[in-house]
Amino acid sequence: MPDTLAEQLARFTATTETGSLPGTVVEESKRLVLDSIGCALAGTGEPRGRIGVDYGRMIGGTDGEATILGTGSRSSVFGAAFANGELMNALDFDAVLPPGHVSPYVLPGALAFGESRGISGSDLIAAVALSHEMSYRFGKAMDYLRDTKNGEVALSPILGFSSTVFGATAAIGKVKGYDAGMLANALAIAANISPVNSHRSWLAHSPSSTIKYLNAGVLVQSALTAAHFAELGHRGDLQVLDDADYGYRRFIGTGRWVPEQITDGLGTEWRFPAESTLKPYPHCRILHAPLDALTEIVETNDIKPDEIDAIRAWGEAWVLHPVWLNREISHVHDAQFSIAHGLAVGAHRVTPGKAWQDPDLVFGSSVRELMDKTTFKPHPDWGTEIEKHPSSRPTRIEVDARGTTFSAERRFPKGSPSPDPSTLLTTDELVAKFRVNAEDVIPESEVEGVLDSLLDLEKVGDIRQLLRALGGREHP
Structure with a gap:
């Protein structure tokens, strides 16, 4: 048998x-x-x-x-x-x-x-x-x-x-x-x-x-x-x-x-x-390609949040459901999934990490006001493009600011393996992400040793010392 x-x-x-x-x-x-x-x-x-x-x-x-x-x-x-x-x-x-x-x-x-x-x-x-x-x-x-x-x-x-x-x-x-x-x-x-x-x-x-x-x-x-x-x-x-x-x-x-x-x-x-996809933003993956395009626009043109009159996004077609369309942000958890809120935060150019769910940012008036200027629609090519390649996420962003419309497009979001090698999140970029995440959690004096062990994990004879170094500072 x-x-x-x-x-x-x-x-x-x-x-x-x-x-x-x-x-x-x-x-x-x-x-x-x-x-x-x-x-x-x-x-x-x-x-x-x-x-x-x-x-x-x-x-x-x-x-x-x-x-x-x-x-x-x-x-x-x-x-x-x-x-x-x-x-x-x-x-x-x-x-x-x-x-x-x-x-x-x-x-x-x-x-x-x-x-x-x-x-x-x-x-x-x-x-x-x-x-x-x-x-x-x-x-x-x-x-x-x-x-x-x-x-x-x-x-x-x-x-x-x-x-x-x-x-x-x-x-x-x-x-x-x-x-x-x-x-x-x-x-x-x-x-x-x-x-x-x-x-x-x-x-x-x-x-x-x-x-x-x-x-x-x-x-x-x-x-x-x-x-x-x-x-x-x-x-x-x-x-x-x-x-x-x-x-x-x-x-x-x-x-x-x-x-x-x-x-x-x-x-x-x-x-x-x-x-295998690594995330550059602390937000549902559906918004990452739009965030990539938005970041390009606001950083290249040094656009401040209060200069923005409108953000229009076209992205994944399957996300027209309440969890993503929600605009009533009553808990920091809601910020992880709301499309309008995520784009509003992205326009503030805050380093991605735990700061994205700082209550002062999540519930701040600047983010709330920008949410009201943000719209989202399905990208017309989403279904056909994902059938061609599993990482494909066709996206377009338009930002109205200073009397001009700025635009950017993406096919593959950062963090995904794709035909575009620039989308791979490199190990150096993951190390930088780790440093942001570890800040004020484990002692700075421990970070380099921890990173050395994680990057050469196959050479670690006993993981106990590594895990205990990752215990960090005591929290109540």
């Missing part, structure tokens, strides 16, 4: 080692660790980040063996993993990869257990690589946010990132040294306890839930539970991923199910780096 899908994924997990990975996979995995940790440090001052830390301490105490990043606190593996997932996603500044966000779901469990066991940086890279590859493949096999049909938006009624539970579970099992049999049971259990796909509801409502598209800490806890259930002796339904009528495909709600996307070339073809 051929191996089930759970067994194939388990074998892939068990046999993945850093030494056999392509150089591009190693480098992108390191970049994702660097970026995710920086985003977590920046998230310590945000409301969602603070809630995640408080809840992590509630479930894991304050005297454990795993670091809550940027807080000066240590907790149990379960508590730290919950908190760190929430911190990584608090600003919506973290990386994007089909099915959506991945790193805040798959990295925290591996980090927490890796620290508790004193694993090497090389072992962490293997866990990061396989968890992102697995998540990407599930994303390509199921309904997706940016699905199109004949150049038009084809948005499914059920969407979400719940399938990251498999990469998260696999990463934990890898760090803990599970064999293929235990891994298969863990992955099968993960399917049955996966959080629901609630993303579509979140898009449709304003004000939107601060839980967002999927609470990172909750999915991390599901993965931790699945892994430990298998370790303690629970048996999973190994056929749950193969049964198209009654299995995971059916109860998670996806209309499209192409398991060949998961299995073809698994272990020999590494596909996630080609669509």
